[in-house]
Amino acid sequence: MATVKDVAKEAQVSVATVSRVINHSPKASKNAIQAVNAAMKKLGYRPNAAARALVSQSTQTMGVLVGDVSDPFFGIMVKAIDTIATEQGKHLLIGNGYHSAKKERDIIELLISQGCEALVIHSKSLTAEELITFANEIPGLVLINRFIPEIADRCIALDNQKGSYLATDFLIKHGHQHIGYICSNHDIEDTEQRKAGYLQALKDHGLAHFESHIEYGTPDEEGGEQAMTKLLAKGLPLTAIATYNDYMAAGALAALEESNIEVPSRMSIIGFDNGLIAKYLHPKLTTVRYPIQKMAENAATLALKLANKEKPVTDTMMFVPTLVKRLSVIKR
Incomplete structure (x- = not known):
């Protein structure tokens, strides 16, 4: 298996230059980028995600907790979050909580340990106090379909x-x-x-x-x-x-x-x-x-902005449902 030293030798540059190219440093020259990318392709070298995270201070991942991803409701939610995440160059890590406090807690702990700075959490079993604690620890944590007054500015919910x-x-x-x-x-x-x-x-x-x-x-x-x-x-x-x-x-x-x-x-x-x-x-x-799609898009956008220490643009936090009239109701 090729190493970063092998790539540096093939590209005829230093290991430090290879590192700058891998981590998209603005200090890397155009010629260096071309040489390093060509060497990585030739040698079949893939940058180690953990190593990149140590340098860039970001895993480029976004965490999502759902009830059960096999449920079409959560499928729509995850797809909407993924669309926003992809636009920002992020990849999703997804966990199922199955409305179990233990599983929800374990998934959130796992997502945090994996370096996810932005989290969209659908939790129905953890207490408000525990979720507030997580929110205080992770500035980019946003709750969806849950409203907790103490962290109202981090909640995207439906009435x-x-x-x-x-x-x-x-x-x-x-x-x-x-x-x-x-x-x-x-x-x-x-x-x-x-x-x-x-x-x-x-x-x-x-x-x-x-x-x-x-x-x-x-x-x-x-x-x-x-x-x-x-x-x-x-x-x-x-x-x-x-x-x-x-x-x-x-x-x-x-x-x-x-x-x-x-x-x-x-x-x-x-x-x-x-x-x-x-x-x-x-x-x-x-x-x-x-409107779970729009709610999920708002939650993802908010989580990413908070994780990047950006001031989020005020948007809808509490959504209002509307009727969809079809054929299963008639007048008496």
Whole structure:
């Protein structure tokens, strides 16, 4: 395996010159750059990333913590971050937290130990206190989909309660008074915020809240199907269902089809997130848009600017969801 000394000998320059070329020093002449690059190509030499980091004081990497990268939601998030990172000559290191405090903590520690100065963190299980500690340690750490008042200027979040309120309000304004809610059973702030939005909309319209109208499940198709099945088994006079996310809505649609209940003629249903699945369901799903791509772009830009000690341009920190009207809701 070729060494830096071999490259210097082949290019007929000093080791110091090779180092300057590798680390893109402005002191390297055009002739030296050409000679060193030609020698590295001929010898098959690849600069050691760790060694370059010692010289440049930067690993050129950006860390990202997601819940589960196999989830299309996080796929969109990572792609948006990668686009911004690539523009700045950075590469991503990605870890899955799976909504586990231990795994989230371990991933953040790993990303820091790997020299990532800019971090975009999607953490739902670590306490606010622990995340504040990490933020104080790493100036380029930004939270996404999490709001902590003490570090509000480092948080890119969505008003989840507002989104669920909009969904329920939309159903009520379409004449529905008996509205069920399919809720996630994950113990995270999104769950409480979205349920709170549903309850607040009922209250503001003078409609009674019945705990029997709410069922819980894992925030996926299976959880939604099981929750809808439980609601149907109660024999409630429901005419509409608001759901925690589009996947639970998809599961609910499956349960309704199994019971020969047509949507939306007999039951209206509304989702949350406006994921890729929403417009391919039958009927096409009315839902709440979660602007994760734009949020991720803002988070990545903010993290990189903070890591570079640049003053970030004021931009949207708290995003407001909007309705996407399709075919799964009709007037009563």
